[in-house]
Amino acid sequence: MLSRLLRRFTGQKPSKDAAKKRLQFSLIYDKLEVNDTTLTDLQNDIVSVISNYFEIDKDSFELKVKRDDNVSALVFNTPILHVKRKKCLTKSVL
Amino acid sequence: MEGKVIVITSGKGGVGKTTATSSIGAALALEGKRVAIVDMDIGLRNLDVVMGLENRIVFNIVDVVQGKCKISQAAIRDRRIENLFLIPASQSDNKDVLTTSGVERVAKQLRKEFDYVIMDSPAGIEKGFENSIVGANEALVICTPDVSAVRDADRVIGLLYSRSLTPKLIVNRIEPARVERGEMLSHEDVLDVLSIDLAGLVPMDEHVLISSNTGTPLVLQNDSKAGQAFKRIARRLNGEADLPIEAPNHKTSMWNKISKTFGFKK
16 A cells, blocks of 8 residues: 555556566567568568569668667668659658 | 366466366266366376365376276266366376377367366376367466466466357456455456456455365365356356356455545445
C-alpha cells in the first residue's frame, strides 16, 4: 500500500507496464531474427523488383531490421543510379 | 471412439507443467474418463513422485516404445482415483533413446485404450519436446506471469502452430494482490502479448508444494484454489467449453474498500 502511495507521489509507473512493453518488443524482435539465407533471398527479390524500375547500385544496398522505441521496421537502403521509367527518387526506403 | 492426446508444454522449466499435467489428468479421471498420463521427460522423471507412485514403477515409456513390454505392464494404476494411470519416464536413459516415429506409434495405441492421453513435455524445444508433441491432437501451453516464461511460451506457441496444433494457454501462479498493485502482469496483459485463446487461470497456491511433498492429488483437496482451477480446466477440455474462466481475485479488506471509496486507492 505504501509503495503504491509513494509511486503515486513520485509519478512512477507500475513495473508490470514495463514488463508488458518490453515483452511486446522482444517478441516482435525475436520473430524478425531471420536466418541469413532468408535475408539473402529477400534481398535478391527486392533487388529484382526494384531493378524493373530503377538501375541501382547492387553493391552498396543494405537491408536491416531497425528497432526504435515504438516501432520495428525493415529498412532497405540503396543508391539509385538511373531511372528506367518516369519517376524521380534519389533514395528509396521500403 | 478414439481418445485425445493432449500435450502440456511450456518451453521454460519450473512454471508448473508437472503439477498441471498430474492435476488435469486426475481431474479428467474424476470426471469418469479413462486417463493415461505419460511422462516424456526422459532422464529427469518427476511425475511419479509428484503423483506418489514412485514405488510402483516396473516398466517405463522407453520400454513401451522399444517393445520390451506392453502398455498395460508399464501403466501404473492410481489407487486413489479410478481410471487414472501413469506411464513413467525412464531415469537412466538419455533423450535420444526415443524416436519420433516410435512415440507416434505408441500414441496411436494409447488413443485406442484411453479417453485422454496427457503428455508431459520436458522443458526446452529440443528432441524431447518434439517427441512429446508428435502424437498430440491438442496442446496446452502453460506460463507464469513473468517476462521469461511469457517469452518462452510465445516461442513454443509458434512451434506448435508450425506443427498444425492450435494451443490454448494456462496462466499459472497468478498472485491477485500483486496484480492489483501493478507488480505482476495480469492475465489480460499476457493474453495481449501472446494473442492466444485461454484454457484457464490458476492462482498461486501453497497447497501445491504441500501436496507434492506427500504425493497426494491436488484436485482431491477442496480447499486448494489451484486444484479447483485445474478441475475447471479439465471440465472445459472435457466438453464444457463454455464453463466461465474466473480470474483469481483476492479478498478486499475493509481498509481497501474505504480507501477506494475516498479515492486514495490502495
